[in-house]
Amino acid sequence: MDFQYMPVLRYREQERIAYGNSNFDSRITPLFEVITEKQRSTDTIDKLIRETSGKDNVIIDIPIYVPIKPNTQPSVTSFLNPMKANDSLRTQFFLDQRLVNQGTFIPTVSYDPQVPFSSSKIKEQIQELRKKYTTLAFRCHYKHNSPFLSLVESYSNEGDILIFDLDEANYRHSKFEEVHKRVTSTSQKKGLKSVLLRSTIPKDLTNTELENDEIVDKIDNSHLKKYSEYNYSAFGDYAGVKKDELTKGGVISPGYLFYSWESNSFYGYKGNFKSANSFTTILLPEILKSKPWKEFTDSHKNSCYGCSSITAIDQGTKKGNSQPSWKGFAASHYLKTLEEFLK
Template sequence: MKNRDEELRVVKGMSNYFGELIIPVLEIIRDEYFVRYRTDEVTGEFIFEKKPGLKNKTKIKLDPREEDIITLAEIQKRLNGKRAFIDFFRFNDNEYDNKVFKGMELSFKLSRDYAYYKHRIYGIAEYENLIPVISIKNGFKVSAHELEKMINDLREGNSSIAIRITDNYLEDYAELFEESLTRSDYLMLDIRSQHVDSKFIELEEFQELETDAVKILLNSPRLRSHKNGEYENLLFTSKIDNKVAIIYKDYGFQGFGDFGGLKDDLPVDSGGNGKGAALGLTFVKEENAFYSVVNHDTNMGVGGYKYVRSEILKRLDILDKEDNCVAIKRIKDMQGKYGNWATWNNLTLTRYIHQQAKSSISL
């Protein structure tokens, strides 16, 4: 998950389902700040101003400072004592189609200032339940010597360390991983949006790697290129192949990770017109697939979710046999208002976590 509003709400709402068998990975793309307000230097009282178009005066916010950052502290609160991987997110210019991004100031700074990136990673040690992730991918490769130094530095303040690496760089660091990682560490092989069947050579190399670290296979099976209106209606969609959730066991890996039915995308300043196909994706663990409900009338926009809701509720024999799904309960409780794109992203992710938890937690 990226630390956008809806994903953070899911972290808080679903923290009871996290544990040793389900550990969220949080890609930090923005900071949260303690809000300060302007005060009178003599009295210490707040200073108010009246903004155009408002009847009442409001307190004047001060510009945030580095020392006002509370990002990790707030994440730890939401986790309610559970563990999470923290990946301070960097990206290169060609990685996300060169769109105009919104609210990405932190990621831009992390991507351009390596010293600051290290500073933020080292700061994770202040939080007992958070596991630092060193991410290696195109545009962000480091020397083996530098990586070894980072691992050693992080080990001083963290009980576990994670390395997230794309498959094209695995061989470059194989010897280091075998010698430097311990059984309390995690090694994540990220094949990005590539289909797992096309990466059998790389998976075999990962399998043969002799490391004590926990091996995790990462994948992003929902392609960014697929628009909502391209999904099938009232079918298990073929556009999201969740095979990684099964095949990781065949290679002897200890776990897998994905985006929980969401796209691996970034917030953009789209200037949308409110139109679009309303899409509801409901994961069914027994099928290892997403049941897709789409209102293809793009003129309805979010109004199309009334149809999506009604069709989901007609199929509870498939989608909620045990009558215990957190997401389905929220859908049932919708009265008159049926949510927007963000609401249904939240529901998709909530449902996915709940379904994956079924095999490890008594619900």
């Protein structure tokens, strides 16, 4: 595998739509985080297989790093809590014969950085998965990185993928220097694909903070162009959307983050707090006259699901007051842009 970019997509409706409207080539390999047992009434594994049919090299993970809170979505809690409590359940999920038979899925060996680290459990997971999968991904967090990387050094095979997941942390910080070196040197010695993964949009960024047609200074997307300077062979992010904590409810707060390749930045747009109608009365006209809208060609706007949806809303052929839908538009535009411009 010689990919440059690994978008991390939560396996839920809007990210699935963005993925389904993308056309990844060998430069892009997605990682799907499975967060629920079912997608509406359909088994997640069945739907995942159907929606990735014909695709090569799809990485899958169960994000046990996600904190479970009282307001976490019930479907997420019911799926992740048992996975957090019992490592063998995660292994059993990946060893489901439907996934194994496809020959395209790459399971991820990962851990919860907020609980005590168990080398024996990770070792057991690697050994069980290796019986059915030639290629594995390893997801390393800063916390417990040393014992985890020791296991990678001992049990990884050529062609495996080693991901250093920084969450929202600044990859330039000096405290990460030695980990960067160990991850990349291990990858070079063992023939692994190394990936620098960051969530670039802060969780505490609110739509009410955004200023129309202004770059959002709190978003640092620079690792997209700097990862190779740290000797990584690829980079990853959350496909131009916020890595939320999967909680339920919340108040309608219209907003949109529009990615610009020219500046490698996100421009912000906002409507009126608690007013869903302002997606179309305020956000839409602001976006259509914006700097990034003018940056992209008609060819991009016509072939990009996100941009063509915005055009359809403007023309009255598509409804435009759904907050999740606008998140999907942003992800689709980001993915389409990287498809076009990555070299």
